[in-house]
Amino acid sequence: MTFFQILRSFRAPIGGIFAAALAVSAQAEEEPNRIVAVGGAITEIVFALGEEDRLVARDTTSNHPEAARELPDIGYIRRLSPEGILSVDPDLIISLEGAGPPEAMDILQEAAIPVVEIPEGFTGDAVVAKITAVSEALGVPEKGAALSEKVSNDLAKAKAATAGLEEKRVLFILSLANGRVMAAGQNSSAQGIIELAGAVNAASGFEGYKPITEEAILASNADVILLMERSGPMGITNEQIFSNPALAATPAGQNNAVVRLDGMMMLGFSVRTAEAVTSLATALNQAGS
Structure with a gap:
């Protein structure tokens, strides 16, 4: 039984210091x-749980759904602005694992703002674990269980598109x-x-995202080049890709x-x-055909 529950169990009027303690405990x-959501995955889960009205800010990677963009932006997940976070007066931060920099997190800790860190992971089970952890942090485990079941069923159905x-x-x-080609190795999303x-x-021999040599590109024997859909200066055109001799020499380049x-x-x-699984599998089946 919590201190708040013990105080409530008294039937006599509670005054003075006990009344103050009751008020503090009730607030706690x-x-x-x-709530501040740090990490696009976290924000999407909060919206999917129907708890978006509790959000007061989000990080730059939180760009979906469209309504999330209307929230104040407190910086990129690895380069958070503690001042920006403190300015929205949060009572909880739900953050994807790896948020920073450490100095920013230290400032938030000194400000006594509760932070719940959600483990990262790149499997179907990891997605379900994120949903469960976020729903528990929000105090809505029943909603989390329902969403987890739906997402698990969706993932099972998506497997049908991956055949072949x-x-x-x-x-x-x-x-x-x-x-310089920056590619994805092992233990990457x-x-x-x-x-x-x-x-x-097709890339191997390294972890995360790193530059790879022309020799490594040729050895990859890649059938398909996969990119994020971007526009403007961050976008990569097919012409830019295949102007690289090594990429042009791969099966992906030839096709x-x-x-x-x-x-x-x-x-x-x-x-x-x-x-994402269904869309990628469908596109891979069509690529080069």
Whole structure:
């Protein structure tokens, strides 16, 4: 029994210091209603749970659904602005694992703002675990259980689209600047979605996102080049891709096989992951044909 519950169990009038303690404890036990979501996956889950009215800010990666963009932006997940967060007077921060920098998190800790860190992961089980953790942080576990069941069913249905892709080799390119190809290796969100779609990550021998050599590109023997759908200066055109001799020499280059998907949907590992699996598998089946 909590201190608040013990105080409430008294039938006699409570005054003085006990009344003050009761008020403080009652406030502490209230569900947080000024929440900052850090990480696009977290924000999508909060909206999917129907708890978006409790959000007062979000980070830059939180670009879906469209309504999330109307919230104040407190910076990129790895470069958060503690001042921006403090300015919205939050009573809870729900953050994807890896938010920072550490100095910003130290300031928030000194300000005594509760922070719930949600583990990252790039599997279907990881998506369900995120939903469960976020729903518990929000105090709505029943909603979390219902959403988890729906997402699990959606992921199971999405598997039907992945048939026949076991030999398809996919090279995910994060960026292409000054001739340097930044690709996705093991333990990356890109590898996770490629494997969920039934295909093979063509890059190997390194973890995360790193520049790879022309020799490594040729050795990848990639059937398809996979990119985030971007416009403007961040966008990568087919012409830019295949002006790289090594990329042009791959099966993907010879067949002009390039697939682009919404970055957050593809790499966020949240409530839209089943949609990402179906879209990617369908596109991979069509690429180069």
